[in-house]
Amino acid sequence: MKHVLLTGATGFLGSHLLEALLAQGYRVTILKRSTSDTWRIKHLLDQVSVFDVDLVAIDHAFKSKKVDFVIHTACSYGRHGQTDYEVIESNLLFGLKVVDAAISSNTHTFFNTDTLLPKYLNAYSLSKKHFSEWLKRKSEYIKVVNFRLEHMYGPGDDQKKFVPWLVSQLEKGGDRIPLTDGRQLRDFIYIDDVVSAYLTALKKSEQLLSYSEFDVGTGELSSVRSFVATLYDIYKSKRPDIKTQLGFGDIPMREGELMSVEVDNTALKRLGWEAKVSQEQGLERLIGAVL
Template structure:
């Protein structure tokens, strides 16, 4: 049986690049939307194995005209961490997604797999814009099958250094005297990137068994405090690189306004589809430390 043609957004990012590699390995035909200015370092080893369209040089519609797209996997997003305006974050997280959705409807794409967050919508502009897009997806799910994956805190190799875990590691590498942190009692579900990717592949493979609108929480099923995670990270870093003097200064800064102290993650629906996480916290942290080494 012929494999599906997948249109992937955000392929040069952390999640997207890991997904691209996995989809190619599974022999899907992958169509990538990116900008000509995108930094392709994460997917350079995959050149020639996917179809690419630079959306600043060609209309997005051309990708749908040239290829019979069966499914869109939408991972592109803007976290708003680099001083972007509200408009820029909303344009990336809401308006760009709506443009893709419009073409899905026009060209009879069967399934839209969306990347959402478990953060509540009131936390920041990023979470609000992501939740607004999900509302549009649900509204249009009478015309296209929607799978909304709500991700918890994913981590792994090749992540952006502005993200929490790689930023902490960069501070260790630079030998900073201390890292100012909250008390670290927030409970989070840290999930390794390979397990996140396998969740996407699972819903893709089980597409025919899904309803028109589906939501799945994606996590390991285990909650850990931020403090315990960082202490484990520091211990394993020192095991591989020798003792470091950097102090984890817990309690030196206040929690942000509206901080979620405990995230609610229910992975039962994914487990029922046949998916299960394979990388525990200790192994995941070991993997990223080994990459640094």
């Protein structure tokens, strides 16, 4: 039974990963803060070992049991008023502490969660790119797998992110939701397909290079407008009395808005992974979990 140390387990991606790892029979240790809100994983806490990193040194988690793999998902998006330093502390410095502890403990593989956003878009993307650059250096001492994620969605996400915000606006039942014209192109990927990418690479870790990088997306771009319209139609099919209108074009694009993304999931498919949840299926599951 392999042992996985998971960071960010109380977050959206981390909580789904934790559930899947336990279902697959892995032993799991999680790192969190003593102040972390565990609502997503409270039903799983009695199945894992827990270390509060603000109370004990990180290397304690590695010394207590042999850790085979680290899956690092903890991050700060900077959405809650964090300073640049606080974002860097979460996304770079904390990650370096974890990977150094893993190296000292002869951990086999470090799986990192990166982004496909451009490096200089914001403090989040810049700090994530800096960490992935450090990991290339660290791969001399530990095998590294770097996942570059596109726009994932699903139940249990942060309410400040676009898709949950949109659903919450429909729930409120206002007259109109202000939106851009929605020409931006994104690769929307359902959370279960993201989790399966990690599990696939985890099982194939022996055959991977010292540093591997995988784009995690469906490989198909769709406009924000079409995605929102599909979500709206599914929501309306379940709540036909809804009167809320979609205000496409009501607000201008943000300055520096990313109009498209480049996703190449070829390497991930070579491992045997494929996206199995269509956009309609994913949105049906999301709306079904909300209503």
